[in-house]
Amino acid sequence: MPRRWIAHLDMDAFYASVELLRYPELAGQPVVIGGGRRHQPSTLPDGTRRFATLAGYAGRGVVTTATYAARDYGVHSGMGLMKAALRAPAAILLPTDFERYRHYSRAFKTAVAEVAPVIEDRGIDEIYIDLSDVPGAQDAVGHDPTGGVRAVAQEIRNNVRRATGLTCSVGVTPNKLLSKIASELDKPDGLTVLTEAEIPARIWPLPVRRINGIGPKAGARLLGLGIHTIGELAARERAFLVEQFGRAYGRWLHDAAHGHDDRPVQTRGEPVSMSRETTFDRDLHAVRDRAELSRIFSELAAQVATDLQRRGYAGRTIGIKLRFEDFKTVTRDLTLPQAVSDAAAIRHAAGQCLKRVDLSRRLRLLGVRAGSLVRL
DNA sequence: TCTGGGGTCCTAGGACCC
DNA sequence: TCTGGGGTCCTAGGACCC
Numbered sequence: 014m015p016r017r018w019i020a021h022l023d024m025d026a027f028y029a030s031v032e033l034l035r036y037p038e039l040a041g042q043p044v045v046i047g048g049g050r051r052h053q054p055s056t057l058p059d060g061t062r063r064f065a066t067l068a069g070y071a072g073r074g075v076v077t078t079a080t081y082a083a084r085d086y087g088v089h090s091g092m093g094l095m096k097a098a099l100r101a102p103a104a105i106l107l108p109t110d111f112e113r114y115r116h117y118s119r120a121f122k123t124a125v126a127e128v129a130p131v132i133e134d135r136g137i138d139e140i141y142i143d144l145s146d147v148p149g150a151q152d153a154v155g156h157d158p159t160g161g162v163r164a165v166a167q168e169i170r171n172n173v174r175r176a177t178g179l180t181c182s183v184g185v186t187p188n189k190l191l192s193k194i195a196s197e198l199d200k201p202d203g204l205t206v207l208t209e210a211e212i213p214a215r216i217w218p219l220p221v222r223r224i225n226g227i228g229p230k231a232g233a234r235l236l237g238l239g240i241h242t243i244g245e246l247a248a249r250e251r252a253f254l255v256e257q258f259g260r261a262y263g264r265w266l267h268d269a270a271h272g273h274d275d276r277p278v279q280t281r282g283e284p285v286s287m288s289r290e291t292t293f294d295r296d297l298h299a300v301r302d303r304a305e306l307s308r309i310f311s312e313l314a315a316q317v318a319t320d321l322q323r324r325g326y327a328g329r330t331i332g333i334k335l336r337f338e339d340f341k342t343v344t345r346d347l348t349l350p351q352a353v354s355d356a357a358a359i360r361h362a363a364g365q366c367l368k369r370v371d372l373s374r375r376l377r378l379l380g381v382r383a384g385s386l387v388r389l
Numbered sequence: 390t391c392t393g394g395g396g397t398c399c400t401a402g403g404a405c406c407c
Numbered sequence: 408t409c410t411g412g413g414g415t416c417c418t419a420g421g422a423c424c425c
Contacts, residue, residue: 047393075393090425095390136396136425228423261399282397290394330417340392344419380394 021192025201027138028078043083043104048074068102124176190274217244246270290380299372314360327352328383331362336378
């Protein structure tokens, strides 16, 4: 019987690496991607480029990606740029250029598909690949039964490098859960192949947070129970975890810790929702900043409409998201008799939602969303 | 120097219908 | 008028991920 071999491929510091292709003089330097458009590099008459540094940054942006040199200063993605500036003031700051990243994203996925076509998209810089039926993947090399699949994975990595000039890290195991963990074991530019038999030695010593699906909340609760590593989680009774975390999540935790996961690689999914949101430069008040808020609100509705139309969808549920100055977040939504995709209808429905919110506190974020999508 | 923007999935309560 | 159980839809919030 053929073995199931699933790969997880993760591009190394993707946005930053794409920027290094265009600005090779920054290789090896601490570079941070994030923030708005206000820190575009400029070219001097002699052709040399001038870059903004973190030191001068003022605003509410966060780090989207940091190069490995920047990570050495303790800068990581999700960190506020103001905080990052304290840790690495001399680091270069570049604005995000999603157009460019999407282009490289398509290029690396095409390069993978030339070798192995069964691919599940997991965002702009990572994918799962089912290698089980790729020619050669089931072959042993000498006495190594994983030799064939290792060669296939290496070929994928070579093809990505050839097509994009970028490196990636790959984990190959019997399932998605383990492959996701494995791809991080030898980063950057690494390849890790793991069998079931290696779970105790390679997976169990890792912290529970490495499991995709254990986030800050569950991680903290597990820590409170004295469970730090995946091995310690695996050692707990299923019944205990169900008692602590509920039926569904408790069972899932137990399975995950033992490396059990039979989810298939899903090649194509319909979108569930489309949304646009924005955090203001300063907190806005519903009454005092009424005109500005109204303008932003209409703009978000128009952007959602454009996104829907461009991709050929309409939404039957229109919703809004508000974040107040104290970071409390509320949502309201409204299901319409018919799906809509035009800016006026979305704006109107979103306006109905807004009437159901107490607007006495100042706002830092506003968002508009379309859900219950139908294909046009 | 608090905390972006785009998503998915799950839960839970209430309305409503059979 | 009271008592049921089951199913589906809608809404709100929250955890998590990239």
